[in-house]
Amino acid sequence: MISARGLIKRYGDHTAVDGIDITVPKGQAFGFLGPNGAGKSTTMRMIGCVSPPTAGELRILGMDAATQGPAIRARLGVVPQDDTLDTELNLLENLVIYARYFGIKYKVARERARELLDFVQLSDRAESKVEALSGGMRRRLTIARSLINEPDLVMLDEPTTGLDPQARHLVWERLFRLKKRGVTLVLTTHYMDEAEQLCDRLVVMDGGKIAAEGTPRQLIETHVTREVVELRFNTEDHSAYAEKLDGAAERVEVLPDRVLLYTDDGESSVSEVHGRGLSPASVLERRATLEDVFLRLTGRTLVD
Amino acid sequence: MRAGTLHAFEHWLLNYKRTWHGTLFSGFLLPVLFIVGLGMAVGGYVNGSSAIGGVDYVAFIAPGLLASTAFQISSGELTWPVFAATRWGSQYKAMQASPLSPGEILNGHLLYGLLRGVSSALFFFIVMAVFGLLQSAWAPLALLAAAATAASVIGATYAVSMSAKHESALSMVHRFAILPLTLFSAVFFPLAQLPSYIQPLAWISPVWHGVELSRAATLGVAPPWPIAAHIGVLAVWAVGGWYAARRSLLKKLKV
Numbered sequence: 001m002i003s004a005r006g007l008i009k010r011y012g013d014h015t016a017v018d019g020i021d022i023t024v025p026k027g028q029a030f031g032f033l034g035p036n037g038a039g040k041s042t043t044m045r046m047i048g049c050v051s052p053p054t055a056g057e058l059r060i061l062g063m064d065a066a067t068q069g070p071a072i073r074a075r076l077g078v079v080p081q082d083d084t085l086d087t088e089l090n091l092l093e094n095l096v097i098y099a100r101y102f103g104i105k106y107k108v109a110r111e112r113a114r115e116l117l118d119f120v121q122l123s124d125r126a127e128s129k130v131e132a133l134s135g136g137m138r139r140r141l142t143i144a145r146s147l148i149n150e151p152d153l154v155m156l157d158e159p160t161t162g163l164d165p166q167a168r169h170l171v172w173e174r175l176f177r178l179k180k181r182g183v184t185l186v187l188t189t190h191y192m193d194e195a196e197q198l199c200d201r202l203v204v205m206d207g208g209k210i211a212a213e214g215t216p217r218q219l220i221e222t223h224v225t226r227e228v229v230e231l232r233f234n235t236e237d238h239s240a241y242a243e244k245l246d247g248a249a250e251r252v253e254v255l256p257d258r259v260l261l262y263t264d265d266g267e268s269s270v271s272e273v274h275g276r277g278l279s280p281a282s283v284l285e286r287r288a289t290l291e292d293v294f295l296r297l298t299g300r301t302l303v304d
Numbered sequence: 305m306r307a308g309t310l311h312a313f314e315h316w317l318l319n320y321k322r323t324w325h326g327t328l329f330s331g332f333l334l335p336v337l338f339i340v341g342l343g344m345a346v347g348g349y350v351n352g353s354s355a356i357g358g359v360d361y362v363a364f365i366a367p368g369l370l371a372s373t374a375f376q377i378s379s380g381e382l383t384w385p386v387f388a389a390t391r392w393g394s395q396y397k398a399m400q401a402s403p404l405s406p407g408e409i410l411n412g413h414l415l416y417g418l419l420r421g422v423s424s425a426l427f428f429f430i431v432m433a434v435f436g437l438l439q440s441a442w443a444p445l446a447l448l449a450a451a452a453t454a455a456s457v458i459g460a461t462y463a464v465s466m467s468a469k470h471e472s473a474l475s476m477v478h479r480f481a482i483l484p485l486t487l488f489s490a491v492f493f494p495l496a497q498l499p500s501y502i503q504p505l506a507w508i509s510p511v512w513h514g515v516e517l518s519r520a521a522t523l524g525v526a527p528p529w530p531i532a533a534h535i536g537v538l539a540v541w542a543v544g545g546w547y548a549a550r551r552s553l554l555k556k557l558k559v
């Protein structure tokens with residue numbers, strides 16, 4: 001569905017996307033995980049044929065992004081990072097007029113709009129103005145709108161950023177359904193739980209480059225251990241513990257506010273800590289996540 | 305015309321469905337008030353004066369108002385709405401993600417501006433007929449003159465609104481372009497009444513050419529310049545304006 005080779009986007013002398021290669025097969029849910037400024041939206045705009053790449057080859061749905069933009073866009077569903085709804089129009093009008101951009105007949109557009117409002121659970125608000133919607137509802141409406149042309153590929157740029165947990169789960173649940181129907185999804189996020197839940201395969205992106213690629217499981221297995229122990233001590237400065245904990249686990253990572261022990265056996269690492277006469281204020285044993293992968297690869301946390 | 309142009313046009317038409325009653329005053333009532341008010345009041349002093357070709361004053365200004373209504377409505381539709389569409393509104397961003405090309409997005413919006421001007425002119429034309437102000441068999445051509453006036457200004461207005469850095473530039477357009485163009489384009493008095501050093505300004509004004517063509521049609525007289533010359537100036541404005549508009553849009557849409 002998507003194949004990019006050496007994709008580059010420069011703004012002046014700033015390189016936002018720095019030579020990435022990706023391949024997304026049909027039916028996959030593919031993710032870009034990375035912090036703000038990683039180049040996720042820039043990549044999405046290039047794939048969406050809105051922003052021309054500075055260099056590199058980009059083929060989407062078997063077509064060349066540089067020369068066949070309108071034909072490609074006709075078959076994409078796009079959920080941009082910032083909603084681009086017409087706040088003066090009501091929900092139904094937003095969907096129908098968007099369908100018209102694709103040349104979909106009014107009758108078909110209205111039928112699909114009703115179905116999609118149903119799908120995103122906004123039917124009861126069909127006639128209200130977008131202005132009156134909450135952030136989560138707007139997001140769902142944008143998702144509904146992206147499906148109006150029955151796209152082969154749906155692209156979602158940070159679908160749940162800024163939503164409260166409940167609104168977020170509603171969006172996830174709808175995206176799961178799309179996934180089940182076999183729709184190819186490409187999404188960006190800086191939430192590792194979102195990436196873990198929704199993505200079959202993902203790339204970790206940082207500074208315009210791809211730092212790693214694989215399924216969530218593979219990434220965790222390759223780059224970090226199975227379990228992580230988080231220790232917090234009653235101190236302003238955790239760096240003093242680097243030496244004291246040396247060797248207590250496969251790897252010790254000291255952050256400003258806590259120490260992470262990467263280990264395949266959390267319990268024995270915890271007893272090792274106590275065995276060394278250390279008494280942390282709090283001990284948390286958990287499974288390793290993509291957050292740990294990111295930290296490992298870049299030395300920074302995803303969300304700060 | 306490409307289908308996409310119509311699809312983009314429909315967005316603005318749908319938008320208009322919400323606000324049309326608000327445009328009744330400027331588009332329809334105001335010109336009628338002009339005919340009744342100015343025509344009757346000022347007419348008492350100047351009716352039949354040789355400066356206006358020996359006709360009634362109302363018959364003199366009505367065709368001018370016809371063309372200038374088309375001008376004002378079309379350019380008015382393409383100031384704030386065009387500025388807003390890429391700033392606080394996000395209509396263009398949404399269109400950009402669809403199969404619509406920049407050219408279709410542009411032409412759809414221009415078409416809307418044009419048709420708003422032309423439909424106001426059509427209404428005004430009917431009012432003129434009711435008041436018995438269509439004195440020549442050529443009168444229907446005045447509608448074409450009004451349409452040509454609108455067509456000549458939409459591109460230029462769009463270009464200015466699209467590239468404006470700040471909203472205040474739009475009030476400037478209204479105050480220092482649209483209003484003076486209406487006042488000094490022989491709508492209310494013949495060009496000869498202006499000092500001779502100001503007259504060349506009217507010659508490059510698209511509105512003046514539109515007004516003279518419109519008046520020639522409803523009064524059944526020859527316009528001051530050869531018809532082809534009037535049309536030529538309007539065409540230069542229309543084509544030049546369209547290219548300027550396209551340039552401003554491409555610059556704005558670039559990401």
Ligand SMILES: Nc1ncnc2c1ncn2[C@@H]1O[C@H](COP(=O)(O)OP(=O)(O)O)[C@@H](O)[C@H]1O
Nearest residue numbers: 011016034035036037038039040041042043559
């Ligand atoms: N239109 C633009 N002009 C200039 N710089 C830009 C533009 N868009 C993005 N950038 C820069 O490119 C980098 C990547 O941005 P973006 O793709 O938005 O990242 P992300 O979506 O991962 O947060 C950032 O440094 C950003 O400032």
Ligand SMILES: [Mg+2]
Nearest residue numbers: 040041042081
């Ligand atoms: Mg982004």
